[in-house]
Amino acid sequence: MSDERLHLFDLNREALQAFLARLDAAPWRAGQILKWLYHQRELDISCMSNLSRSLRGEIAALTHTSLPEVLEERVAADGVRKFLMRPIGLGEDHAIETVLIPDGSRNTLCVSSQVGCALGCTFCATGKQGFSANLRTADIIGQAWLVQGRLKALGDARGITNVVFMGMGEPLANFEPVMQAVDLLLDDCAFGLANHRVTISTAGLVPGIEAMTGRTSSSLAISLHAADDELRSKLVPINRKYPIRQLLASAKNYLGSLGPRRRLTMEYTLIRGVNDSLADARALVGLLADVRCNINLIPFNPIKGSHFERPLMRSVREFQRVLLASGLASIVRKTRGDDIDAACGQLVGRVQARRKLFAGERIQAVAAAGSCA
Ligand code: SAH
Ligand code: SF4
DSSP states (O other): OOOOSEEGGGOOHHHHHHHHHHTTOOTTHHHHHHIIIIISOOOOGGGOTTSOHHHHHHHHHHEEOOOOEEEEEEEOTTSOEEEEEEOTTOOGGGOEEEEEEEETTEEEEEOOSEEEOSSOOTTOHHHHHOEEEEOOHHHHHHHHHHHHHHHHHTTOTTOOOEEEEOSSSOGGGGHHHHHHHHHHHHOTTTTOOOGGGEEEEESOOHHHHHHHBTTBOOEEEEEOOOSSHHHHHHHSGGGGTSOHHHHHHHHHHHHHHHOTTOOEEEEEEEOTTTTOSHHHHHHHHHHHTTSOEEEEEEEOOOOTTOOOOOOOHHHHHHHHHHHHHTTOEEEEOOOOSGGGTOSTTOOOOOHHHHHHHHTTOOOOOOOOOOOOO
16 A cells, blocks of 8 residues: 655655645744754654644654665775665665765765666766666655764764765756755755755756756756767767757856856766877866866776776876866865775665675775765
8 A cells, every 4th residue: 555645854844834834834833843853853743842732643644754774884994984775665676875975074975866877878887777766855865864863873973064966866857856855955954054065966957957047056066077079978978968068058057046156066087098188188178268167087987897997097187287277176086985886986776786795894995085075
């Protein structure tokens, strides 16, 4: 029998207010309920003591508060933690991965927005896996809720400081659930993160970027990877539909809606002999000269079944030097968690193949230090 009750973790403040209106309860009650769920971490509605007994009874009868199930947790040598989770209502063959990246004063959480991905970028493990399902808001915010609880249990008082939608899936292909999760990440009665600390990363779904304008104020990262359409279409097939000029125009327009102090992030995965030459770097300079952005250079993380190779560190540095010399802000993103396949593009959520490997053990392999966000 399917559960017809509303899922409280699916509701942002606005949706919660609409639900409360049906019960003739005041809209400001929404803030109280959010604080119970996200600050007090109270899942039992009958314990929400500043609501009247009758209101608690009505809410309890009409809603539930289930969360994704944590199937496994692994810790890399560099402290990166990868969680394998089963989304609400889906079978174990639909697992997703969530990665926590501690780095100095930050705890960055990399969340998944879909099970698999339909966009088929040729260098990405999630893309090779294909699309299985969209996540609901409760699955997305649930990843953050669960990891926040884990950090608390570990005695980490900072909690999650940044969230990036760079896990499995294309966030803008699952627009409303992702936006509602972002609302909750930004809401002071829920996670209360500053808007520049939440980043949506997209392979370039232009209608989604357009729809973000006026809808949210989170940061935006564009997975660019090439400065010309011919090469980009090979690496990121969605480029055939939304070519670079159109993509950059929509991204700049979104940035304009955020005000003068914000910047875009451009992600550029460097693949040996494919897009890592000095000529590629110069083309990128030409393309981004008038775009207010930081460029994240990501050395390709090897994945199964791909002939692509990681670039030489020397060519990464030379590439970066060209960008810096022309005044483009750029960092080389250090590989994190790759001993547990938690680095960018390595997420596949394969339960069967992974089960034995996980087994709750701590992985003591050597890993490089750095940041994924
Ligand atoms: N679908 C979104 C977000 C998830 S992918 C997007 O494409 O932006 C997060 C980032 O990891 C993207 O920039 C993606 O291009 C990059 N990535 C994917 N596979 C990779 C790999 N094997 N090595 C390095 N980066 C990779
Ligand atoms: Fe999907 Fe992003 Fe991977 Fe492309 S890089 S296949 S959009 S998850």
